Amino acid sequence: MSVQVQSLDRELDRLEGLWSDGLSETYRAYLDNVGRFAPEKQPKLALAAALIEVGLRLQGLGGRPAPPTTLLMGDLCLARGSRLLADNAPLAVQVAFARAIESMSSAAASEQPTPATRPLLASSLGAGS
Amino acid sequence: MSPHRIEFATSRATEFVDVTDRIREAVRRSGLRDGRVHLQSLHTTLGIAVNENEPLLHRDFESMLERLAPTGAGYEHDDFTRRFDIPLDEPVNGHAHCRQLLLSAFATLLVEDGQLLLGRWQSVFAVELDGPRHRQLALQLDGDFARLRDEVPEALVEIELSRQLMVDPDAVASPMRRLVEAGGKRLRPKLVQLTAAIGPRNDPLRAAELAAAVELLHNATLVHDDYVDESTYRRGRPTVASEEGPERAIAVGDFYFAKATRLIAEMGNAGVTSAVAEALEAICASQIDDVALRGAYPGDRESYLRVVRGKTASLFAAACASGALLSEAAPEVVGALRRYGDLLGIAFQMADDMVDFSPSSGKPVGQDVRQRVLSLPLIYAAEDRVVGPEVRRLLAGTLGDAEVGRVTELVTSCEALPRVRKEAQALVEDAVRELESIALDGLRPTLVGLARSAVDRNS
Numbered sequence: 001m002s003v004q005v006q007s008l009d010r011e012l013d014r015l016e017g018l019w020s021d022g023l024s025e026t027y028r029a030y031l032d033n034v035g036r037f038a039p040e041k042q043p044k045l046a047l048a049a050a051l052i053e054v055g056l057r058l059q060g061l062g063g064r065p066a067p068p069t070t071l072l073m074g075d076l077c078l079a080r081g082s083r084l085l086a087d088n089a090p091l092a093v094q095v096a097f098a099r100a101i102e103s104m105s106s107a108a109a110s111e112q113p114t115p116a117t118r119p120l121l122a123s124s125l126g127a128g129s
Numbered sequence: 130m131s132p133h134r135i136e137f138a139t140s141r142a143t144e145f146v147d148v149t150d151r152i153r154e155a156v157r158r159s160g161l162r163d164g165r166v167h168l169q170s171l172h173t174t175l176g177i178a179v180n181e182n183e184p185l186l187h188r189d190f191e192s193m194l195e196r197l198a199p200t201g202a203g204y205e206h207d208d209f210t211r212r213f214d215i216p217l218d219e220p221v222n223g224h225a226h227c228r229q230l231l232l233s234a235f236a237t238l239l240v241e242d243g244q245l246l247l248g249r250w251q252s253v254f255a256v257e258l259d260g261p262r263h264r265q266l267a268l269q270l271d272g273d274f275a276r277l278r279d280e281v282p283e284a285l286v287e288i289e290l291s292r293q294l295m296v297d298p299d300a301v302a303s304p305m306r307r308l309v310e311a312g313g314k315r316l317r318p319k320l321v322q323l324t325a326a327i328g329p330r331n332d333p334l335r336a337a338e339l340a341a342a343v344e345l346l347h348n349a350t351l352v353h354d355d356y357v358d359e360s361t362y363r364r365g366r367p368t369v370a371s372e373e374g375p376e377r378a379i380a381v382g383d384f385y386f387a388k389a390t391r392l393i394a395e396m397g398n399a400g401v402t403s404a405v406a407e408a409l410e411a412i413c414a415s416q417i418d419d420v421a422l423r424g425a426y427p428g429d430r431e432s433y434l435r436v437v438r439g440k441t442a443s444l445f446a447a448a449c450a451s452g453a454l455l456s457e458a459a460p461e462v463v464g465a466l467r468r469y470g471d472l473l474g475i476a477f478q479m480a481d482d483m484v485d486f487s488p489s490s491g492k493p494v495g496q497d498v499r500q501r502v503l504s505l506p507l508i509y510a511a512e513d514r515v516v517g518p519e520v521r522r523l524l525a526g527t528l529g530d531a532e533v534g535r536v537t538e539l540v541t542s543c544e545a546l547p548r549v550r551k552e553a554q555a556l557v558e559d560a561v562r563e564l565e566s567i568a569l570d571g572l573r574p575t576l577v578g579l580a581r582s583a584v585d586r587n588s
Contacts, residue, residue, distance in 0.1 A: 086405075
């Protein structure tokens with residue numbers, strides 16, 4: 001585990017506070033969903049999913065909108081998660097994640113209940129398998 | 130008139146080299162729509178023929194040439210004792226010259242609707258008669274050329290944007306459509322389209338898809354920016370946040386962030402996906418820096434450049450690099466265009482800062498000052514020996530109409546604006562220099578013009 005986390009140091013730049021504030025638990029939860037990928041990709045993909053989940057939560061998507069500075073932190077989480085997917089995930093997984101965010105944000109914009117984030121993102125990690 | 134050369138090496142004494150595809154490529158790259166390709170052999174023992182590409186037939190032709198002008202049949206040209214100024218490597222090739230007389234050294238081919246006009250079985254051959262050798266054919270193309278090179282087919286991007294917005298749920302599409310239809314300079318999509326025409330795989334439709342996705346991504350970031358900056362108007366219309374509330378603004382921004390990244394990923398070019406993803410991350414990181422710097426407003430030049438490089442220049446650079454990557458341009462071309470985009474993006478932002486102090490821009494003067502947006506003219510004014518103390522004092526307090534008016538007056542009265550203009554122009558010239566060492570297939574003037582016009586503007 002510590003080796004995996006060390007390999008993520010660069011990816012946690014500016015997000016160290018979030019890591020100790022719940023991102024690490026979310027990351028560990030997603031490790032269960034990345035077993036089918038190459039070992040060196042697993043931590044990065046679990047982190048990507050965790051960043052997207054935490055990013056959406058920080059933004060307050062579908063709930064109470066975040067204040068500006070928190071929104072920006074959420075945006076950074078989403079962008080970094082997206083970049084990690086672009087660099088490490090197969091195309092089907094990248095597309096599944098994007099579609100998951102599209103479905104959650106369009107539900108939020110329509111004031112409909114937003115689908116639960118974690119199951120949606122966990123199933124996105126299984127796309128194309 | 131568009132000149133080209135086709136070069137190749139032959140490996141046999143007599144050889145039929147099919148050059149049809151290379152002529153087609155020259156036509157495609159030139160943008161010739163209707164006209165002619167004039168083809169000329171630059172050698173006296175290399176002919177041109179239009180015929181069928183069938184190997185046994187080539188053997189028949191070869192046999193026919195051998196019968197009509199047999200090798201070593203006592204040609205006077207081969208009697209070196211009767212000739213003057215014979216080079217040391219002069220070949221015995223009277224037969225090859227005679228054979229070339231039976232063929233032709235020229236051909237004119239027709240182009241209709243951008244396609245080389247050939248019959249079903251017709252191919253164009255360079256006929257080697259005295260190989261093996263290195264050979265050259267000259268091509269000139271004349272007629273009506275598509276204006277694609279000079280005029281980016283902007284309509285394709287607008288159609289693609291409309292098409293994408295049409296299929297989206299109304300709750301997200303309506304606010305985004307209003308923002309997109311309100312205009313904007315469309316510089317990023319233009320850069321994608323231009324650079325996507327540079328490499329060997331120039332596909333205007335794919336380029337327009339990528340360009341539209343990049344524009345959607347840019348607009349998605351603006352929707353969140355406007356909420357963060359508490360802006361009420363953009364492009365002369367109410368912002369999504371001010372009109373529909375922050376909840377909707379966050380959702381619309383997220384939807385188009387996700388959709389744009391999906392559209393780009395679905396293009397199936399990993400280099401393009403990574404280039405845009407990196408830019409998006411840089412934008413978000415520098416937004417945080419931007420807001421943090423407002424505590425020490427107006428900041429310094431170094432901080433300004435760091436923020437602008439991420440906030441504006443990164444997407445310019447990614448637009449240039451991704452277009453070039455999509456067209457499979459060479460790595461050195463992609464690298465040079467990325468640097469061109471980066472420098473242009475910084476210069477563009479500096480020009481944008483200056484517009485805030487221009488009464489003829491059509492926008493309210495001093496809006497950036499009012500919203501405490503990072504601005505290089507303001508940084509230089511705050512550093513000015515004469516007006517600096519007053520600028521700093523005003524910026525440290527509450528900024529009402531009177532204070533904003535006075536700050537803009539002070540900025541325009543000192544050397545800040547000419548200094549920023551000079552710096553922006555120097556960056557544009559640096560950007561232009563990046564283009565000097567790479568092959569751009571005729572697009573250099575357009576890219577140079579675009580860079581200069583991005584800085585010499587008033588709105």
